[in-house]
Amino acid sequence: MFDIMMSRLHEGMIILYAVSILLYFIDFLQQNQKANRFAFWLLSIVWVLQTIFLFLYMIHTKRFPVLTIFEGLYFYAWVLLTLSLVINRLLRVDFTVFFLNIIGFIIMAIHTFAPIQMPTETMSERLISELLFIHITMAILSYVAFSLSFVFSALYLLQYKLLKEKKWGHRLWRLNDLAKLEKMSYVLNLIGVPMLLLSLILGLQWALIKLNHFHWYDSKIIGSFILLIIYGMIIYFHERKNMFGKNLAYLNIAAFLIVLINFFLISRLSAFHFWYS
Structure with missing residues (x-):
């Protein structure tokens, strides 16, 4: 049950991440402040969800999630997103934020859909299909x-x-x-x-x-x-x-x-x- 809930949470984050990158791309080319603000709040939601997952995972495993390659990828994606939000809010370097989020999206996608982290073959195949x-x-x-x-x-x-x-x-x-x-x-x-x-x-x-x-x-x-x-x-x-x-x-x-x-x-x-x- 925990694994199913986490996979759904990750898929939702991937969708929100994709929409925010789309908005940042529009802002990157057109200096659209509305798109920038909406993208920032969507990324903030993703960051909150990622942070919740980190705490839930630590409670579930009773350790900090960096001992495996896939745990490390997730923590890496979380750090990238955190830096992206800080840069966007304090430095206003939109060029850097856009490409930083592209990297973060790739890392999140690798972590979310990697079949090796799934406990059963059925769940792995289902995630790959999704x-x-x-x-x-x-x-x-x-x-x-x-x-x-x-x-x-x-x-x-x-x-x-x-x-x-x-x-x-x-x-x-x-x-x-x-x-x-x-x-x-x-x-x-x-x-x-x-x-x-x-x-x-x-x-x-x-x-x-x-x-x-x-x-x-x-x-x-x-x-x-x-x-x-x-x-x-x-x-x-x-x-x-x-x-x-x-x-x-x-x-x-x-x-x-x-x-x-x-x-x-x-x-x-x-x-x-x-x-x-």
């Missing part, structure tokens, strides 16, 4: 964000065409202005990129745990990282103002075509993604 479920869910949500971003880019080009041709019909008035369409497309990319990154982290961990013959050069892994780089470049171009307007919309549409190729074609060529593609 890891796979979270990985797939986050990947799909990132694809949803990219899909919506594609729609807004397509609407941007349609609106641009109508304005250029001076077609002042009812279709023009039903579309949002160009600036808002471009911003919505950009915001959705901001959501999709960290979601895809976290999904890749969890997916790689699942593959390392579950597969006997895991290859880093698997087509799906390469395709996903290429997709991550492309959307990262779109965000970079938007932030640096190197590309905007129509050209950025075309690039975003081309990137979505790669999303479709990665999802429908490259998944079929993968050595292991055919199980759930």
